[in-house]
Amino acid sequence: MRNYWRLSRLTSHFLPLTLLIFGVRSPLTAQDGLVAERSAFALWLANAPDSPLAALAQQAIGTGLTLGPEDADVPLKNSTRMTVREEGSSVMLNHQGTKTPLPRDRLTAIGPYQLRPAGPSGRSVLTVFGPEHRTLIPSYYPADSHFVMTGSLTKPASRVTHRILMPDGVETEAIEAGVFTIQLESGPANLKVYRIADEDTGESELVIYFQDLTNGKGSYPAGRFVTLTPRDEITYLLDFNRSRNPFCAYSTAYACPAPWPGNRLSVEIKAGEKYGN
Amino acid sequence: MAEWRNAVLLRSFRHSSFSHLLLPLFLSVQAPGPAGPWRAVLDLAGGPLRFALTVEQKGGTWQGKLCNGTQCQALSAVRVAGDSVVFDIATYAATIAAVARGDSLVGEYHNVGRRGPRTIPFRAARGRWPVEKGPGGLTGRWDAQFLTDFDASPRVIELRNDRAGLEGTIISNTGDYGLFWGHAQADSFSISHFDGSYVYMLTGQLKADTLRGVFHAGLRTQTRFIAVRSNGAPHLKSPSEITTADTAPFRFSFPDLEGRQITEADPRLRGKVVVIDVFGTWCPTCHDAAPALVQLYKDYHARGLEIVGLAYEVSGDSATDNHQVRLYRDTYHIPFTLLRAGTNDTEAAAATLPQLTNFTAFPTTIFLDRTGRVRRIHAGFYGPALPEQHAKLVKEMRAEVESLLRER
Numbered sequence: 001m002r003n004y005w006r007l008s009r010l011t012s013h014f015l016p017l018t019l020l021i022f023g024v025r026s027p028l029t030a031q032d033g034l035v036a037e038r039s040a041f042a043l044w045l046a047n048a049p050d051s052p053l054a055a056l057a058q059q060a061i062g063t064g065l066t067l068g069p070e071d072a073d074v075p076l077k078n079s080t081r082m083t084v085r086e087e088g089s090s091v092m093l094n095h096q097g098t099k100t101p102l103p104r105d106r107l108t109a110i111g112p113y114q115l116r117p118a119g120p121s122g123r124s125v126l127t128v129f130g131p132e133h134r135t136l137i138p139s140y141y142p143a144d145s146h147f148v149m150t151g152s153l154t155k156p157a158s159r160v161t162h163r164i165l166m167p168d169g170v171e172t173e174a175i176e177a178g179v180f181t182i183q184l185e186s187g188p189a190n191l192k193v194y195r196i197a198d199e200d201t202g203e204s205e206l207v208i209y210f211q212d213l214t215n216g217k218g219s220y221p222a223g224r225f226v227t228l229t230p231r232d233e234i235t236y237l238l239d240f241n242r243s244r245n246p247f248c249a250y251s252t253a254y255a256c257p258a259p260w261p262g263n264r265l266s267v268e269i270k271a272g273e274k275y276g277n
Numbered sequence: 278m279a280e281w282r283n284a285v286l287l288r289s290f291r292h293s294s295f296s297h298l299l300l301p302l303f304l305s306v307q308a309p310g311p312a313g314p315w316r317a318v319l320d321l322a323g324g325p326l327r328f329a330l331t332v333e334q335k336g337g338t339w340q341g342k343l344c345n346g347t348q349c350q351a352l353s354a355v356r357v358a359g360d361s362v363v364f365d366i367a368t369y370a371a372t373i374a375a376v377a378r379g380d381s382l383v384g385e386y387h388n389v390g391r392r393g394p395r396t397i398p399f400r401a402a403r404g405r406w407p408v409e410k411g412p413g414g415l416t417g418r419w420d421a422q423f424l425t426d427f428d429a430s431p432r433v434i435e436l437r438n439d440r441a442g443l444e445g446t447i448i449s450n451t452g453d454y455g456l457f458w459g460h461a462q463a464d465s466f467s468i469s470h471f472d473g474s475y476v477y478m479l480t481g482q483l484k485a486d487t488l489r490g491v492f493h494a495g496l497r498t499q500t501r502f503i504a505v506r507s508n509g510a511p512h513l514k515s516p517s518e519i520t521t522a523d524t525a526p527f528r529f530s531f532p533d534l535e536g537r538q539i540t541e542a543d544p545r546l547r548g549k550v551v552v553i554d555v556f557g558t559w560c561p562t563c564h565d566a567a568p569a570l571v572q573l574y575k576d577y578h579a580r581g582l583e584i585v586g587l588a589y590e591v592s593g594d595s596a597t598d599n600h601q602v603r604l605y606r607d608t609y610h611i612p613f614t615l616l617r618a619g620t621n622d623t624e625a626a627a628a629t630l631p632q633l634t635n636f637t638a639f640p641t642t643i644f645l646d647r648t649g650r651v652r653r654i655h656a657g658f659y660g661p662a663l664p665e666q667h668a669k670l671v672k673e674m675r676a677e678v679e680s681l682l683r684e685r
Contacts, residue, residue: 033385033396033398036384036385036396037385037394037396040385040387040394040396041393041394043394044389044393044394045393048389048393050391087628088628089627089628090625090627090628092628100593101619101620101622101625101628101629102625103593103620103621103622103625104622104625105391105622106591106593106620106622108593108620109593109594118391155426158427159426159427159428166392167392168391168392175426175427177426195425195426198390203494203495203497203498204425204494204498205497205498206497227497228497229322229496229497230322230323230497230499231322233501237322247392
């Protein structure tokens with residue numbers, strides 16, 4: 001707050017009331033932020049052309065992937081035969097005798113379908129989206145401030161990378177960012193944290209994929225993702241209310257990320273996204 | 278418009294002994310609805326990112342602009358309903374949705390990524406940001422290292438004072454991040470760049486000749502940096518050393534906006550010095566480069582210069598992309614040929630230009646001599662946000678063209 005809103009003589013007269021509105025410096029954990037985030041996500045799920053609820057298939061391109069007729073790797077109604085191949089660092093689409101590049105991480109419309117290749121060269125996957133969305137409204141445990149905790153990150157001694165699947169089933173090379181220690185009623189627990197970069201925006205997130213005793217009994221069996229929010233140079237905030245299902249929870253088209261070894265908590269985290277009703 | 282009344286002030290006035298003095302002033306500043314200037318903030322995990330919003334009503338339609346210091350962009354729409362207001366930034370499919378609470382706005386900024394929407398808390402108060410310049414010890418050119426986990430990568434940070442306050446730019450090996458604007462207090466500073474798509478903020482402090490701080494990208498990413506004052510020696514890789522080409526004459530074949538296939542063998546290009554501009558209408562730095570290329574063309578076309586722009590667009594749909602490229606052409610009055618080369622993916626672009634190695638940046642400027650061979654490739658472009666580098670680069674481009682024109 002220090003000198004943040006430069007206060008004129010007029011408004012400083014009403015400083016206490018100004019503080020009422022702007023003094024609450026924790027919008028990241030505020031309940032209304034959570035509600036807005038969830039409603040934006042529900043809208044995206046229901047409407048986005050690349051929503052997991054519109055996904056028809058996600059497959060490794062491998063030595064070539066055919067789409068279209070019944071005998072194709074990915075059968076698509078009313079579609080002529082298409083082939084998708086990796087050539088060098090590019091992904092190429094052969095369709096009706098013409099060859100065009102399919103840009104990575106972007107949707108290309110082919111008739112009523114949308115194709116998106118993603119992942120590292122040589123091991124790319126193709127996700128195919130259809131025109132219709134299945135209906136699914138994500139549900140959540142009631143927000144609970146007990147599941148908001150701060151802690152510090154113990155960095156690894158050397159640079160270690162892992163090939164992991166992101167929530168959308170796409171492989172990435174993640175850097176081990178460290179171990180995050182939290183205090184549970186049962187005692188301290190360690191969670192492995194990876195840094196996952198988004199090359200498009202230059203942004204990266206500190207991600208935890210964890211399992212707990214609610215898995216299969218209210219929450220998604222494979223585990224859930226949650227990201228750390230930096231507080232200062234060494235302290236981070238972990239808000240389990242913001243934990244999310246991988247996309248395989250919305251559609252079996254997606255590959256499910258394998259649980260990260262060591263990230264199984266021996267307590268029930270009754271916070272964040274649920275599975276089923 | 279009752280929702281938009283200054284509830285906080287109204288309530289306070291009843292208890293204020295000065296109300297009789299201030300009431301006329303208050304009435305004169307009360308603006309209808311969201312009209313007027315706003316001090317806006319995105320609450321990143323690492324602190325508030327400042328920008329400015331200005332809203333006005335013209336002929337019954339709301340409109341507005343978003344500014345980082347002196348640099349502004351028009352919002353594509355401002356929608357007002359009851360006590361809510363939505364600012365649309367269509368270019369980036371982003372929105373800011375807020376509700377009026379007293380005399381402030383509270384809401385969220387959204388844009389859509391591959392794994393769902395990104396949301397950042399937003400708030401605004403009426404008024405303009407103060408002009409807060411930086412001390413002389415802070416301004417100038419700094420050689421920085423951005424540190425992530427176990428990696429360090431070089432950046433140059435430039436800080437200067439302008440009429441809106443402290444301004445700056447961050448430069449990487451492939452170009453700049455656009456104009457940053459902000460403020461300073463003693464030896465600490467905060468500058469940011471928010472254009473509806475990119476959410477960047479640089480905060481730091483000067484201590485004993487060393488600048489230390491954090492680069493914030495989006496809600497949660499924070500990268501530490503450490504910087505020392507530049508001694509003039511190059512800190513970044515030269516943009517002409519990044520992308521290279523083979524030694525054969527440069528070949529291409531792409532449709533123009535009328536659908537005619539144009540190749541390097543086109544009679545208009547035969548025996549000419551040709552500058553190839555690899556660009557996209559979605560790329561802000563490419564917009565910065567366009568006026569400089571138009572000027573280059575005007576100055577040297579009569580002596581044998583041709584420029585060909587290769588557009589790599591977003592949709593991949595020829596009608597949509599041609600429309601975008603025409604808008605771009607008309608905005609900058611581009612007199613040279615523009616071809617639709619593909620989609621805006623670095624790898625896809627590289628695939629359509631197989632003679633290039635390490636194609637990394639939009640824009641990339643390729644200089645061909647009269648025999649069609651690549652003589653120089655400049656990855657990225659320094660925009661007017663970097664006045665000195667911009668001037669130097671334009672001068673170098675002119676010198677390169679003049680030297681190639683002299684060859685026979």
